[in-house]
Amino acid sequence: MANFGNRVYELRTQAGLTQPELAVALSAVCESVITRSAVSMWETGNRTPKFEVMEAIADYFNVNMDYLLGREDQKTADLSQVSSQDLRLLAWFRSLPVEKQKAILVSQDAPKGLV
Secondary structure, X not given: OOOHHHHHHHXXXXXXXXXXXXXXXXXXXXXXXXXXXXXXXXXXXXXXXXXXXXXXXXXXXXXOHHHHOOOXXXXXXXXXXXXXXXXXXXXXXXXXXXXXXXXXXXXXXXXXXXX
C-alpha cells in the first residue's frame, strides 16, 4: 500500500512538476514557505508536513486526504449522492479566497460541526 511520500511523488510527477515547482506552488497557497528540500523529505519519508500543508497538497492535486495518506486508492470522494445544489455551494465556497473561507467558518452563521 502507498504511503504519503509515495503519493506526493506520484502526484507531482504525473502533473509534470519538479520538486522546486511544487514547492513554489504550495508556498503560494499555504501560510508558510515550502522549500524543495521539504518536498524531497516528504517524498523520501524523512518528514511529514503539518496538517494544513497536507490539506493544501490534497486541494492542489484535487485528491482526498485518505488517498494522499495512502489509506485508499480512490483519488476523490464519491459525490454521486450529493445534490447539485450542494455541489454548486461547495464550488462557490472553494472559489472564495482562503481568508474569506476562514471568516465564514468561524462566523456565528456557520453550520454547527464545521468549526
